[in-house]
Amino acid sequence: MSPSEFINILKERFGDKILSYKIQGDKRIIVKIDSSIVEGFASFLKESGFDMPITMGATDFIKNKVFEIFYGIWSSQHDFVILFKYDIPRDNPRIKTLVNIWSGVQKFERETWELLGINIDGHPNLKPLLLPEDWNYEEEGYPLRKDFNLKRYIAPWGDES
Amino acid sequence: MKDMLPYRYHPFNEIVELEGGLFQVNMGPQHPISGQGRFIVITDGEIVYKIEMDIGYSHRGIEKILENRSFIQGIIPLERMVMLDTSNIVMGYVMAVEKLYGVEPPPRAQYIRTIIMEFNRIISHLYALGLFAESAGWNPAIFLWTTADREPVLDILEMITGARWSYSFFIPGGVRADLPNGVKERILTTLDYLENRVRVYEDAWIYNETFRMRTEGVGVLPRSKAIEWGAAGPNLRVSGVPYDTRKNEPYAAYGELDFKIVTHTAGDSYRRGWARVEEIKVSIDIIRQAIENMPEGRIRVALPPKPVEEEVLTRVESARGEINFYVYTEGRDRPYRVKISPASFRNFYVIEMLPTIQTIRFADVPPIIYSFDPWFLDADR
Numbered sequence: 001m002s003p004s005e006f007i008n009i010l011k012e013r014f015g016d017k018i019l020s021y022k023i024q025g026d027k028r029i030i031v032k033i034d035s036s037i038v039e040g041f042a043s044f045l046k047e048s049g050f051d052m053p054i055t056m057g058a059t060d061f062i063k064n065k066v067f068e069i070f071y072g073i074w075s076s077q078h079d080f081v082i083l084f085k086y087d088i089p090r091d092n093p094r095i096k097t098l099v100n101i102w103s104g105v106q107k108f109e110r111e112t113w114e115l116l117g118i119n120i121d122g123h124p125n126l127k128p129l130l131l132p133e134d135w136n137y138e139e140e141g142y143p144l145r146k147d148f149n150l151k152r153y154i155a156p157w158g159d160e161s
Numbered sequence: 162m163k164d165m166l167p168y169r170y171h172p173f174n175e176i177v178e179l180e181g182g183l184f185q186v187n188m189g190p191q192h193p194i195s196g197q198g199r200f201i202v203i204t205d206g207e208i209v210y211k212i213e214m215d216i217g218y219s220h221r222g223i224e225k226i227l228e229n230r231s232f233i234q235g236i237i238p239l240e241r242m243v244m245l246d247t248s249n250i251v252m253g254y255v256m257a258v259e260k261l262y263g264v265e266p267p268p269r270a271q272y273i274r275t276i277i278m279e280f281n282r283i284i285s286h287l288y289a290l291g292l293f294a295e296s297a298g299w300n301p302a303i304f305l306w307t308t309a310d311r312e313p314v315l316d317i318l319e320m321i322t323g324a325r326w327s328y329s330f331f332i333p334g335g336v337r338a339d340l341p342n343g344v345k346e347r348i349l350t351t352l353d354y355l356e357n358r359v360r361v362y363e364d365a366w367i368y369n370e371t372f373r374m375r376t377e378g379v380g381v382l383p384r385s386k387a388i389e390w391g392a393a394g395p396n397l398r399v400s401g402v403p404y405d406t407r408k409n410e411p412y413a414a415y416g417e418l419d420f421k422i423v424t425h426t427a428g429d430s431y432r433r434g435w436a437r438v439e440e441i442k443v444s445i446d447i448i449r450q451a452i453e454n455m456p457e458g459r460i461r462v463a464l465p466p467k468p469v470e471e472e473v474l475t476r477v478e479s480a481r482g483e484i485n486f487y488v489y490t491e492g493r494d495r496p497y498r499v500k501i502s503p504a505s506f507r508n509f510y511v512i513e514m515l516p517t518i519q520t521i522r523f524a525d526v527p528p529i530i531y532s533f534d535p536w537f538l539d540a541d542r
Contacts, residue, residue, distance in 0.1 A: 024260075027410050028474060052388045055474070055485050055502040070487065072474060072502075076388055076402060079409055083474055083487070104391030107510045108502070130217035130541060143225055150229065 001078045003029045006048070014041065027080045035086040042071075042101045045084075049077035056108035058116050062146040065090045067118060071098065071105065093118040117142040179203065183210055188526070190218050195292055198537030202526055209521040212530075214509040220541045227499045232258045232333055235496070240327040242503070243539045246285040246480045248277045251331050253477035254499075256412055257488040258333040260475065261468040267459045268414070270335035273321075275414040275451045276348070277330065279444040280318055283355065284311045285480035286437040286444075289534040293434045294366060296531035297375050303366055310358050313351045320344055335461030345452055352445050359441055367438050376431040380515055380529035383428060390511045393504035394482020395436040396533050400428035406478035418450045430525075430532035437534070468492055481505055481534050505539035 003023045011018055014037060021031040033041055055072035066087040074081045088095060097120050099106050110129050113120050117137070120126065128135065131143070141148045177185040182205065189199035197218035203211040223242060227235040232254075239254055240247040252274065259266060266274075288311065291304035315325045320341055322328035330337050366372055382392060387400035397404060405422040407415040423439040425432045468490050476485040482504030489498040512533055515521060521529065 024470075024473065030472065030474070053391050054476070054483065054507075055487055055500060057487065057500040059489055059498040070500075072485065072487065076404070079404075081474065081476070102391075103389050103514070104507065104510060107506060128217075130220040132217075143222055148225070150225075 002026065003080055003082075006078070006082075007031070009048075010044075013044065017041075029080070029082045031082065031084050033084055033086050035088055038086055039096065039098075039101075041084065042098050045073055045082065046101050048075075050075040050082060051102075052076060053102040053104040053108070054081065055083075056105045056112065058112050058118055058144075060090070060116065060144065060146045062090070067093050067116065069095055069112075069118070071102075073102065088118075094121065095119070096121050097123040099123060115142060115144040117145065182206075186523070190215070195531075195535065196537040198535075198541075200526070200530060202523065204523050207523050209516050209523055209526060212513050212516055212521075212526070214513055214535075214540075216506075216509065216537055216540045218541065219538050223542045224499050224501060227254075227496055229495070231494045232496070235499075236329055236332065237327075240329065241538075242501075242542060243285075243479070243481070243536055244326050245288055245536070246281050247327050248274070248281045248331060249477060249479035250484060250503075251329075252278060252413065253475050253479075253484050253486045254488070255331045255333050256477065257473050257475040257486045258464075260473045261470045261488065261490055262333065262464045263469040264334055264462055264464055266335045267462060268456045269339075269458045270460045271414040272451050272455050273336050273340060273460065274331060275418070276448050277318065277321065277328070278413065279448050279451075280314050282480045283441050283444050284314050286441050287311050289480070289531075290362070290434065290437055293437075293528070293531045293534075294372075296527040297372065297430075298528075299366065299372060303362075306358075306362070310355065313354060317344065317348055317351055320347065332461070334464050335459070337461075339460050340455075348448065348452060352448060355441070356445055359438060359445075362438060367435055373431060376434065376528055376532070377427075377429055379430045379525050380521065380532065381427070381429045381519060382511065382515065383518070384426070386514070386518060387428065387511070390514050391507045392482075392511045393507045394478070394480075394534070395423065395440060396433055396482065396508055396511070398423060399425040399432040399436045401426040404483075406476050406483050410476055412475075412477065414451060415447075417454070418447055420447050420450070430528050433532040433534075479504060481536055481539060482508065501542055503539045503542065505534075505536045508533045508535065509540055 007021055017034040017037045019032040023029055050073040052074045054074050059068045067090055068085050068087055070083055070085040072081055072083045097109055109120050109123055112118050113126055114129055179185055184204050186202045187199055190197045199215035201213040201215050223238055226238045236251055242250050287307040291307035294303035295301055319325050322330040382400045384401040387397050403424045408422050420443050423436045472489040474487045476483055484504055485502045487500040488496050491497045512530055
């Protein structure tokens, strides 16, 4: 199956819940979906042969007041990657875990929880991973958010960028 | 936060007794050879109950640093992710930038890149083999051999790029410099030397009966689980999944070269080590072909003033496995968001999950972990 064939199947099944999509080359689909269908969409992907998670994360769009969550899944059967994205409100960042569908996203979700402050319901192992254990979120904030105060970390001799 | 981590109260004790007769053994965070990170092994007698990879001791926030640097400036901090394998890491980012700007580097640059990336893969695999041999209780001489055999390769890389480790040689649009005079002959001699050395490793070590007995059938990763947990690189290929980014999504000059990918179905520690030796042979073959078919022409093209694409996901086969970059830009000369998914980060999850499907003895923990070629700095970013 090629990416363009697969996008037709998705459009047929989910209709206008597919907000936009892009096909890049013959190995990539980037698709934006409505946040109400995430779980159904994910289990449909799993049934269609998309079995290996390769990336997961979130982007902080501070101007639009949303977090864009993205998951990248490769299919060992069709040999291409689908990157699906959806928006959640920035003032109440809360998603449901997809660990029960793709076990391999566990560490990625844990990292997203830690570095972007997105609550992940149902995640089995939410513990700090990369930051120091005594990291003070109230004072220092979440490092990958756009309102993170970088000025605290500028060296005394300045920053040339 | 600390309530959730009972065992972190004893970071410096080597062995802590937990409830229910379990023991927590901290391996690390100081390791003599492989960077800082801790394997928390919880054992029930000799049987491993749980492995947890405690990473983050060298988290540098590279994703955040890249957001605040222009694309070209970002290459230098990015190289610090894996110092053994800098060019393969940088390739993913450079390729993402090229796709965002819609440029295609000239063929000669692609061939030069391929040669440097394959040499990087060789030196990284040699180091990994040394670690694996040492962790399996093999004579430390193997580590000294592999380290010594990296030297001629590092000399060639210094000749081409001017540096031994962090080259900053790949830039969006091409490479910084052309091959110097006399380097081809030197490369060919070094490849002959390496080929002989690989034979020595095979005789003395890989096909040695003692080593096979120690590592065969240890830490078996079945195909279905390798896919489900997201294993990467040689670890995935020896579990029976013939995925290699160089073959499946050719980049640089890989599409024009003829090479095979190393696969196996056993999925145990032994085959993971074996695959690295076989991949060194494949890399030698790729470099020979690239030298032979090297096209003439320019080595660099200029980038247009503005990016044409908004976002891109690139995948590259680094020595430790697939690394992918999701780059989003708002049309400026710098990324808005970079998400790096390195191979070690995924392989660590696989190591953590291994005790759930099989019985692992404590003595087998080091060979299993080092057979996956872990690199903490890779996972930490």
